[in-house]
Amino acid sequence: MLNDHEVLAKEPFFRITKRAHISNLKSWGIRLIAVVLSLIVCAFVIMAITGENPFNVYLGIIDGAIGKKRRLWVTIRETLTLLIIAVGLTPAFKMRFWNIGAEGQVLMGGLATAAVMIYLGPTLPNGIVLLLVFMASILAGLLWGIMPAYFKSKYNTNETLFTLMLNYVAMQIVTFCIVFWEKPSGSNTVGIINGANEGGWLPKLFGLDYGWSLVIVLLMTVGMYVYMKFSKHGYEIAVVGESQNTARYVGIDVKKVIMRTMMISGGICGLAGAIIVSGASHTISTSTAGGRGFTAIIVAWMSKFNPFVMILVSAFLVFMQQGAIQIASQFGLNENASDIITGIILFFLIGSEFFITYKVERTKAKKEATAK
Amino acid sequence: MDSEVAIRLQNVTKRFGDIIANDNVNLLVKKGEILSILGENGSGKTTLMNMLSGIYFPDHGDITVHGKKVTIRSPKDAFALGIGMIHQHFKLIDVLTAAENIILGLPGNESLDMKSIVAEINELVAKYGFDLDPEQKIYDMSVSQKQTVEIVKVLYRGAEILILDEPTAVLTPQETSKLFDVLRNMRKAGKSIIIITHKLNEVMELSDRVTVLRKGQYIGSVETSDASIDLLTEMMVGQKIDLEIDRTEPLPFVGRIEVKNITCRNRDGVAILKDVSFTSSAGEILGIAGIAGSGQKELLEAIAGLQEIESGEILYHSPEGETVTISDMKAADIRDLKISLAFVPEDRLGMGLVGSMDLTDNIMLRSYNEGKHFFANRKNPRKLATRIVEKLSVVTPSVDTPVRKLSGGNVQKILLGREIASSPNVLMVAYPVRGLDINSSYMIYNLLGDQKQKGASVICVGEDLDVLMALCDRIVVLSGGELTGIVDARTISKEAIGLLMTSSKKGGAQHAE
Missing domain, CATH: 3.40.50.300 (P-loop containing nucleotide triphosphate hydrolases)
Incomplete structure (x- = not known):
């Protein structure tokens, strides 16, 4: 009997089955294990490359992210920026509209902000300038969002390519504008806009440098949560995302929902551009968005589109990035060392989702049982 | 041995x-x-x-x-x-x-x-x-x-x-x-x-x-x-079952949905319905028979306003005696007219329901847009969901369970329950018992019978001819998108329907004998 087994085939070693249900405790436990494992792997990598004690490196990361008051605020500022972009992407991805164009939408919002600041900042009262800054940035992002949505709903174009390409268009437009706004001439940069009168700069709130950014971004976060969870629009977005057939069946105007949602998504991303330019950098360049439009996609997906979880996820990612900048200078590592660490942690975190969705079992050794 | x-x-x-x-x-x-x-x-x-x-x-x-x-x-x-x-x-x-x-x-x-x-x-x-x-x-x-x-x-x-x-x-x-x-x-x-x-x-x-x-x-x-x-x-x-379907006499003929010479094409430009005409009556179950893919799905979707019609028209005769041309309307317009046209599509989780949403949200699909309020009202749908669960004995942990996790029979009960909750004048169902166990199937047949007695015009696409012949009053037979016969379900033989299913209007069998 045993011969037959060997002649034909060996039994499979593992079985992978989909979990019917998993408790919150268990799923967060798995994620925690993933983080611990990733830190261990990182430690080995750090030792192999640098020969440094990994604990010192980790301490360096913590120090870099929150070690000084100024560093803490930079971390908070960057978190807010990443968060508002992720919040902006939420309705689009919830609708299964693959908006890879946040980068361009942010850039256009930033560009509109810079334009208002440059042309109106020095003359108009600051309150009015800021109002115009917000309106212009939202409008610019909205424009960048509605274009792919229009072509998607009208001609069923591929929104992934469309939004991606628009990123490059936005970048070219910014490059073009920099030529006009160059200051000092020959530098090929715009420099700090309105450095003297701070026209169009977001002022302090409660004595905090980033007070207004904090309020705006948190309002957006709560607003998005409420919008997606309780409004009719949010319900429509969810239905369209899950099944356009069902949406059509119950009489939802799918085209309208796609257009409206991308206006909201692009608009918020445009506002993110204003938060960056008017609230922090006070300048514009092609790297104003700085890849955050892509990182925010990871944030949105890892948070399962829950805006409150996004706060944690974006804080974690920014924490690692800021820490990495610190260890790069402290231990004389290449800047990329930080990307390696973030990459390893992300790999484990995303990989852990597999173990949350599926269960891997060892096939029961039953040969002994049958062969007696 | x-x-x-x-x-x-x-x-x-x-x-x-x-x-x-x-x-x-x-x-x-x-x-x-x-x-x-x-x-x-x-x-x-x-x-x-x-x-x-x-x-x-x-x-x-x-x-x-x-x-x-x-x-x-x-x-x-x-x-x-x-x-x-x-x-x-x-x-x-x-x-x-x-x-x-x-x-x-x-x-x-x-x-x-x-x-x-x-x-x-x-x-x-x-x-x-x-x-x-x-x-x-x-x-x-x-x-x-x-x-x-x-x-x-x-x-x-x-x-x-x-x-x-x-x-x-x-x-x-x-x-x-x-x-x-x-x-x-x-x-x-x-x-x-x-x-x-x-x-x-x-x-x-x-x-x-x-x-x-x-x-x-x-x-x-x-x-x-x-x-x-x-x-x-x-x-x-696991138990004794009465396999008889309780069929009552249809109410006197009153035209409700009138399909006039409609022709539809699919995305590839192939005619999927060719010059189809019939009138459904209030208070009857009208069966639609045919080999899979003969245009049944498109016919129902055309009536529901989900399928574009190339030529012909579809009229709705309301119980009050008004006549509306619904073939120019979209699904949303038909809904807004309060015609109360219920439709249980073939693809239950891909069209009739949203698998990842819970019972309440699925019940809400039909009614979420009522009222001018920006926020959606989940209270009434929740009550309705609870009522459907009780009345149709749906097996589910709660009304907050995603419908994807329910068995096929329970999914169908939710869908049908939602559709008949509006006491429809027209109820269209496609393959209503596909994938269901015998007990659930008979429950669905009874529900359809109830709607017929309440005066609804029930249109039922089916695949099991024995069931169609036992359940329906009249049967429309489609073959390759053409209507090849409207027969009396009480007197026709299964073989005769089978012949109509493969015959073509222009004469000559479609498939080699």
């Missing part, structure tokens, strides 16, 4: 997560017999057969083929043992010929001698009495011809044991009897045949023995000669 046994399964168990699809199942197939495996949907028939054909691997238990214990890890292993399975969904390449599909994946020699292959196939075809041209392309074939290709493919590979998964689901009565003749020829030649089915008539007509599964468990095997339909039903369901 063992030489007579082709396959023996002992204590085979297969789990999917927490669900036990097969629980210690035993099965015995003799050489040269036709065995029916009978069971309701979800009883584990297909899972069991998939383990024989190498698609799944059992968690426990032994499989013995021709007296030797074997391990089947892949379809390749199964073929090596002479086991071939013909699946419900055909796996053929459209642009190749039958012969090319048949030899696909076989090792073969360096040069391909199609002539001798075709000759070999013709030999097989003649031996068992198939009707097949090996050089015909698949896309030119009818469903039954495609099925023939699948069977010949398996035979060509030297299968001694054939497994057919619900082979008659897509066939007309005439095609079914032809298939049965071929299967009997194969039995004569000493092949073992396993048929998965839930149609009792076919079991009685064709098979030598019947094995019954229920909820993943082996219930027993009986010789067909000792069995009766009542006995098999009881084994299948």
Whole structure:
């Protein structure tokens, strides 16, 4: 009997089955294990490359992210920026509209902000300038969002390519504008806009440098949560995302929902551009968005589109990035060392989702049982 | 004795997560017999057969083929043992010929001698009495011809044991009897045949023995000669069941939906409905019969405003005597007119419901847009969901459970419950009992009957002619997008409907006889 087994085939070693249900405790436990494992792997990598004690490196990361008051605020500022972009992407991805164009939408919002600041900042009262800054940035992002949505709903174009390409268009437009706004001439940069009168700069709130950014971004976060969870629009977005057939069946105007949602998504991303330019950098360049439009996609997906979880996820990612900048200078590592660490942690975190969705079992050794 | 046994399964168990699809199942197939495996949907028939054909691997238990214990890890292993399975969904390449599909994946020699292959196939075809041209392309074939290709493919590979998964689901009565003749020829030649089915008539007509599964468990095997339909039903369901559908007389004829000469094209520009006209009446159940893909889906969707109409019009005659042309309207406009046209589509989770949403949100689909408020009202849908769960005895942990997690019968109850909650004037249902167990099926038939008595015009697309003839008052027969007859369900014979299903208006049969 045993011969037959060997002649034909060996039994499979593992079985992978989909979990019917998993408790919150268990799923967060798995994620925690993933983080611990990733830190261990990182430690080995750090030792192999640098020969440094990994604990010192980790301490360096913590120090870099929150070690000084100024560093803490930079971390908070960057978190807010990443968060508002992720919040902006939420309705689009919830609708299964693959908006890879946040980068361009942010850039256009930033560009509109810079334009208002440059042309109106020095003359108009600051309150009015800021109002115009917000309106212009939202409008610019909205424009960048509605274009792919229009072509998607009208001609069923591929929104992934469309939004991606628009990123490059936005970048070219910014490059073009920099030529006009160059200051000092020959530098090929715009420099700090309105450095003297701070026209169009977001002022302090409660004595905090980033007070207004904090309020705006948190309002957006709560607003998005409420919008997606309780409004009719949010319900429509969810239905369209899950099944356009069902949406059509119950009489939802799918085209309208796609257009409206991308206006909201692009608009918020445009506002993110204003938060960056008017609230922090006070300048514009092609790297104003700085890849955050892509990182925010990871944030949105890892948070399962829950805006409150996004706060944690974006804080974690920014924490690692800021820490990495610190260890790069402290231990004389290449800047990329930080990307390696973030990459390893992300790999484990995303990989852990597999173990949350599926269960891997060892096939029961039953040969002994049958062969007696 | 063992030489007579082709396959023996002992204590085979297969789990999917927490669900036990097969629980210690035993099965015995003799050489040269036709065995029916009978069971309701979800009883584990297909899972069991998939383990024989190498698609799944059992968690426990032994499989013995021709007296030797074997391990089947892949379809390749199964073929090596002479086991071939013909699946419900055909796996053929459209642009190749039958012969090319048949030899696909076989090792073969360096040069391909199609002539001798075709000759070999013709030999097989003649031996068992198939009707097949090996050089015909698949896309030119009818469903039954495609099925023939699948069977010949398996035979060509030297299968001694054939497994057919619900082979008659897509066939007309005439095609079914032809298939049965071929299967009997194969039995004569000493092949073992396993048929998965839930149609009792076919079991009685064709098979030598019947094995019954229920909820993943082996219930027993009986010789067909000792069995009766009542006995098999009881084994299948676990209790005695009244198989009569309670059909009341229709109300006097009052036109409700009038379809006038409509023609529709699909995305590829192929006419999928050709010049179809009929009028449905209030207080009747109007059946729609036809081979799968004859335009049933498009017809219902056209009435619901979901399918673009090239020519013709659809009128709605309200009980108050008004007439509205609904063919110019979209689904949303029809909804806003309060015509109360309910539609239970074929694709329940892909169209009628959203699988990942909970019961409340699914019930809300029809009503979420009521009122001017920006926020959605979930209170009333929640109440309605609770009421539907109670009234139709839906088995669910709570109204907050995603409908995807419910069984097929419960999903259908939610969908139908939602659609009839608005007390519709028109109720359209497509394949309302597909995938449902017998108890749920009869509950659905009764619900449709209730709506008919309340004066709704019920339009029901079905696949089981026996059921359509027992449930409906009149039956519209479609063939290739054309309406080939409107018949009285009480007097027509099954064979006559079968002929209409394959005939063409312009005369001449569509498929080779």
